Amino acid sequence: MLQRIKYILLKLKLIQPSERDIRIWILTERVKRIEYALEHGNYKTRKLAAEALGETGYKSSIPILFRAINDKVHNVSVAALNALEAIGCNDELGTAIIKKRFNWVKDKREKKAKLEANKGKKYKIYRWERASKKSFDRVKEQLKRPMR
Structure with missing residues (x-):
């Protein structure tokens, strides 16, 4: 009864289900509630x-997981990809999308690691002086000299 009330409050957008609530929904096989939470919850809930x-492994939730791949939050899209891989999407299009997306995630992680590795390095690149700073310094020097 309490879980039903929590689901109604989720639909009214008054609360977000906790991890415990979602675990209970897994045990009682309330897949529709989990799918609704994936579509309408905050990023942690999604x-x-x-x-x-x-974990449930229902093939009926594959279309919803495909929509979740394009989520704005990176962790949600990765979790959706992992779920699709766990379910075992045998579709040719599905496997191609999952493979391409995992390569994208891998490239993004490598790029971030490369930026972190090069963070402390200093490069000897000639920097052009800004004209305004140069003229400001010249005026400052002229003001230091006595007037004739």
Whole structure:
């Protein structure tokens, strides 16, 4: 009864389900509730719901997980990809999308690691002086000299 009330409050956008609530929904096989949480929850709820759908393994939730791949939050899209891989999307299009997306995630991580590695390096690149700074310094020097 309490879970039903929490689901109604989720639909009214008054609360977000906790990790415990989603675990209970997994045990009682309330896949529609988890799918609703994936589509309409905040980013933490969406991530938990995507992981939960991967654990349940229902093939009926594959279209919703495909929509979740394009989520704005990176962790949600990765959780949706992991769920699709766990479910085992045998579709040719699905495997191509998952493979391409995982390569994208890998490239993004490598790029971030490269930036972190090069963070402390200093490059000897000639910098052009700004004209305004140069003229400001010249005027400052002229003001220091006595007038004739």
